[in-house]
Amino acid sequence: MKPNVPPRPFPWRHLLNWTASLGLLLFLGLGSELLLQQYALRQQQVEQQQLLAHANEASAVLLAELNATLHLATGLATYIPAKHGQIDPEELKPWLEGLFQQGRHIRNIGLAPDNRIAFVYPLAGNEAALGLYYPDQAKQWPAVQRIIASRTAKLDGPLQLVQGGTGLIYRVPVFLDDQRYWGMISTVIDFDRLYAQVEEVARQRNIALRLRPVAEPISASLTQTASEPARVKLPIVLAGAHWQLEAHNLIAAKPLPAWLRLLGWSLALICTALVSLALHAQHRQASLLLALNRSQQQFFDAFDMTPQGLALLDQQGSILAANRALCQLLQRSPATLLNQHLRQFCVASGHAQLNAELAATTPGHNRSWQQDLLDARGDSIAVMLSAAVLNGGLETGATRILHIQDIRESKRLLRLQNEFISTVSHELRTPLTAIIGPLELINAGALGEVPKALQPMLQIAQHNGQRLATLINDLLDIGKLAAGKMQFDVQPLALQPLIEQALHSNQAYAADYGVHLRQLASCAERVRVDAHRLQQVLANLLSNAAKFSPRGGTVDLYTERRDQHLRLYVRDHGPGVPAEFQEQIFQKFAQADASDTRQKGGTGLGLAISKELIEGMGGHIGFDSSEGQGATFWFELPLAEPATAERPA
Structure with a gap:
């Protein structure tokens, strides 16, 4: 039995279709040519x-x-x-x-x-x-x-x-x-x-x-x-x-637009082109859908196999997906995590911070912060959270992707490092004090006249001993600040006596560099401050300004009220802060030019300590600098009472 083959169309039908298409093409083409000629004649x-x-x-x-x-x-x-x-x-x-x-x-x-x-x-x-x-x-x-x-x-x-x-x-x-x-x-x-x-x-x-x-x-x-x-x-x-x-x-006359001629000769093919475009669009849509499904599958495979914790969150902060690493970190099954708000797995004291950080995570503004999560047994886990907004909306409806990194080991190592530095510093301070004291007495002539041949060597030993003592003190302060053991005695105090004390205490140091310290205007405000810590901050800022000022220059100190805070400025006229160094200037051991800094003296800890001290007293610190035009470091402290008018210095 022969298969049921559909009848073939008559050859004249194909000929008629081709003839009709050709006739339509010629008719529309000739019509467009006539219109183009009229248009060209009018333009001429x-x-x-x-x-x-x-x-x-x-x-x-x-x-x-x-x-x-x-x-x-x-x-x-x-x-x-x-x-x-x-x-x-x-x-x-x-x-x-x-x-x-x-x-x-x-x-x-x-x-x-x-x-x-x-x-x-x-x-x-x-x-x-x-x-x-x-x-x-x-x-x-x-x-x-x-x-x-x-x-x-x-x-x-x-x-x-x-x-x-x-x-x-x-x-x-x-x-x-x-x-x-x-x-x-x-x-x-x-x-x-x-x-x-x-x-x-x-x-x-x-x-x-x-x-x-x-x-x-x-x-x-x-x-x-x-x-x-x-x-x-x-x-x-x-x-x-x-x-x-x-x-x-x-200016030559513009030729007739080519698209007009193309449009006229293309009218005969419009129907075929539309059908072809529709079929092509349908095929392309199916291909894109298949590619999207494949891409999503690859994304979720990579998401699940990542060795560090990952979670997808909706706009309210509920967990839409969690990978294996996060389940293992929290010792929970995926079913217990899905559709639960992330704050349910955080310590109660961190709920406000979590909500604020998630709200601040917007497209183009990724966020990173430390948080303590709770595992299934209720134990606290220190983690670093990094949130970013997804560009596209996945079928899950996720709007944020959250990266969770376990930092317990790194915090333990940091704690061990700080403890080691603190122990070594304490152990070094006692013998170093015993060395510096006799050297000061010998150089002062308290034990008799020192032979001239020994004087330079003893002065060098005393100077380097004092530098080593400063480094040890800075290391101890950094260790206390990192461990949260630094004590602050914040009281409402008049700022002017504290400024005068700082200028008097650091004037001799600045004189070694041929620099004069001066206050531009007296300050009558009272601020909430720890007097001892403020002297430490001012000493760091004034000594830095003196070191990097040209000989014969001045370092200016002045104040300005800003709403409910008082800002104190220390301005020098030195080379300024290099642009490539400005982002890490308040980091520990940060130095713009290690060789130059060592020539001038410094540990790279002064600004880092100053930042921690100012923030510990409820203020904040910053600077303004253009390379080659000096630098102005400033910090703000909360006012203790309404300010009065300034009087001339």
Whole structure:
């Protein structure tokens, strides 16, 4: 039995479909071509009209300037007969000066009795024209003869002038009262400057001009071909001169948009293209969905196999997913974690911090903080939490991903390190004190005169012993601060006596560097502060400012009230804080330039200790610096009572 094969369509049906498609394509294509031709013709007409208008405007400028100049020059022809052919240069000069002030493009005016130029105004720059005899000018003499014969003034040019440059010459024949020919008045128009003005007008209209003389008058014409832009030719007739002004656009006409032709020839394929696009879109959507499912599966596989704890949280902070590492860390099953708020697995004292940190986690603002979690037995686990907002919404609806790192071991190691440093520091302090004390007595001469050969070595030993004692004290303070054992005796105290004490205590140290400490204005406020810890902070800031100030410089200390806090500034005029060091300046053992710092002295702990002390007293610390322009360190302390007016220091 043969399979049920569907009947094949008749060949003429395919031929009809192809014919209909081709016919539709040709019909729409020819229609679009007709519309494009009409559009091109309209654009060509607009271009021609604009070109003609701009050319007429340039022609009008040229004629206006020439007419004004020729009108002024013609009046001089009446002067010669009135003076019976005599030329008085002193009498002519004021008149000619007036003509030049009104005729902007007149280069010079020459008087040529008997066809020889005997007077030129102005003479400067036109000396070569003086004494010129027209019959000797083979190119110009025929034109001069015609002017004399016709007794009519005529404009000639442009011509190359004997004095240099190009000019138009307006020649006026002069006849005396007895009709006897006297000579010629020639007004030379600076063609280069006049034509530059006309070309400037043309450039502003985006057209190019060419002016050339013609023998006979011509008629205006407008031509345009498929390969060349439109050109207009205008006749210019003035004072017997005939020119042709030719103009064309500098900017080529925009070709017809290619997309119009493509659109017309594509209409026949629109239906097929739409169907093809729909099928392609459906296939692409299915491919994207498959790729999304695969990507989600890979994400959840990686999420679950990560060796550190991970959790997905919704906007309220409830756990939507937890990986194996987190379940093992908390010793809980996934079922006991899902859909539970994270604060249920935190110690009660950390609920407020957790809520605040999660609320502050927004797109582009990731957060990291320490928290104590509770395992299934109720034991506390110190962890570092890092939260970030997911870019895309997964099908689970998670909006945050939380990274949980167990830091119990690192905190234990840090505690051991601090205990070791504290023990070593305590053990070193006693013998070091026993060493420094006798050295101070010996150097002070309390045990008798020290031989000169030993004095430098003993002073070096005392200086380095004191540096070592400072380092040990700093290490002990850092250890206390890290362990939370630093005691603060915060009381409301007047700040001015504390500032004066700090300046007095550190002035000798600053003098070793050739630096003077000064307070710009006295402070009358009272602040809540531990006096001893404040002296420690001020000593750190003042000594740093002195070390990095130039010799002969000053360190300024001043205060400013800011709302309910008082800010104290310590400003130096040294090299400033390098930009690459500014972020870690308050870290332990941080030094901008280790070699330079060691030359000046320092442990790299002073600013770190100052930060901890100021924050322990309820304030905060910071600095402002531009490299090469000094640095200003400041800290703020809460006011104990409303401030009073400052008095001069």
